[in-house]
Amino acid sequence: MNSESSSTTTSAISCVKCTEGDGSFFRLENTKLAGYCIKCFPKVIQHKFASSLGRNRVFKTPEQRNALLIFSTNKQLESLQLLKLTFKAISGPEDHRILKLNAKLEKFSNLISNCLSPSVRIELLRLIRTKLLANYAAYFNFPSVLLSENADQLATETINSLCFGRGSSIFDISSVIDDRLSTNSLPFVNHSIQFIRPLRDISYKELEALDRIESCENIEENGINARINGIIKEENSVQSLAKDFIESLRDNGFPATISTILSVSSKIESERNGQICTLCFGRFQREEEEIKNKSCLFLLKICHPCLSIFEDIENEGINLLQEIVNL
Structure with a gap:
């Protein structure tokens, strides 16, 4: 009986906001010795x-x-x-x-x-x-x-x-x-x-x-x-x-x-410089050589991370993704 009452006493803490309620309802993560009451x-x-x-x-x-x-x-x-x-x-x-x-x-x-x-x-x-x-x-x-x-x-x-x-x-x-x-x-x-x-x-x-x-x-x-x-x-x-x-x-x-x-x-x-990617809205810059080598102008509208997504999609899905990018 005594052990139960002592454990209850140690677990109860005062609310850090009102100082009157039981702060054990929500204990702060960085310390278990402070918390907020239900009110x-x-x-x-x-x-x-x-x-x-x-x-x-x-x-x-x-x-x-x-x-x-x-x-x-x-x-x-x-x-x-x-x-x-x-x-x-x-x-x-x-x-x-x-x-x-x-x-x-x-x-x-x-x-x-x-x-x-x-x-x-x-x-x-x-x-x-x-x-x-x-x-x-x-x-x-x-x-x-x-x-x-x-x-x-x-x-x-x-x-x-x-x-x-x-x-x-x-x-x-x-x-x-x-x-x-x-x-x-x-x-x-x-x-x-x-x-x-x-x-x-x-x-x-x-x-x-x-x-x-x-x-x-x-x-x-x-x-x-x-x-x-x-x-x-x-x-x-x-x-x-x-x-x-x-x-x-x-x-x-x-x-x-x-x-x-x-x-x-x-x-x-x-990043606030460069053009904006039409898929992820991130800013990016393209090298002049890269622009010359791109046969599809559509691919110039998207950044390098989004280009890697295209590489993972099978041919049937490429056209569908182009429709979304061009919205």
């Missing part, structure tokens, strides 16, 4: 969400508040919490509509199935999704696109980008604001478009704890494309290996792994 924790997450938007002055003009909110419909945790945090921050009588995209699934499935490598398939899915969202935002005049990537996903994406030779783009890929698409930077961009990641400083563990408080049901972790239209299941790919590597470091005594990766990526200067 203060949602306020902390809401503050992180608002701070990431306010610190970067995301909605500084009325025009920028006309934002496209991207979320998944299969009950993924990040999407649900992005919706909740956004709607809590919005006031006013406006109607909010959920817009659905009807893609040409047969062509899309053919393109994905023509990729020889699972790593390239997953990377191509990411690029096509970003390109589709940019086209959609341009067509409907949305200056801002809100995405649901959390800190864990962005840290993994940073490692993935390095593996695919996109080191000069990791600042834009992992930051709160990706503003590479300025007016007329590409033919379809008729106004500046920003990709915004308000959950960038919030970890999956924090979202999971917030979800426990709000009692949502049937939540699925947004992993590395575990299943997409029945085509891709989780495979032995660069993306899944990077995810496992980061998680193993975090779970084996290095809790600051994710925040360290994002901190380093935020210090890398983004």
Whole structure:
């Protein structure tokens, strides 16, 4: 009996915010001796969400508040919490509509199935999704696109980008604001478009704890494309290996792994010179000799990392990918 009471006493800690509640509800990763109580924790997450938007002055003009909110419909945790945090921050009588995209699934499935490598398939899915969202935002005049990537996903994406030779783009890929698409930077961009990641400083563990408080049901972790239209299941790919590597470091005594990766990526200067790749939106420069040797002008529009994707796609899929690049 005494041993049980003593263990309970040692496990209980005060909330670092209110100093009165039980801080053992959510213990900070860098130290197990501090944490937040169940009442203060949602306020902390809401503050992180608002701070990431306010610190970067995301909605500084009325025009920028006309934002496209991207979320998944299969009950993924990040999407649900992005919706909740956004709607809590919005006031006013406006109607909010959920817009659905009807893609040409047969062509899309053919393109994905023509990729020889699972790593390239997953990377191509990411690029096509970003390109589709940019086209959609341009067509409907949305200056801002809100995405649901959390800190864990962005840290993994940073490692993935390095593996695919996109080191000069990791600042834009992992930051709160990706503003590479300025007016007329590409033919379809008729106004500046920003990709915004308000959950960038919030970890999956924090979202999971917030979800426990709000009692949502049937939540699925947004992993590395575990299943997409029945085509891709989780495979032995660069993306899944990077995810496992980061998680193993975090779970084996290095809790600051994710925040360290994002901190380093935020210090890398983004490339702003040269032409913009029509597939990944990264900046690149071509040598004059290389331009002369290219028989297909279409290939001059994409960067070297994206060219390597073409090399991994069988002939039937090349034409389909050209259609996407030329959108």
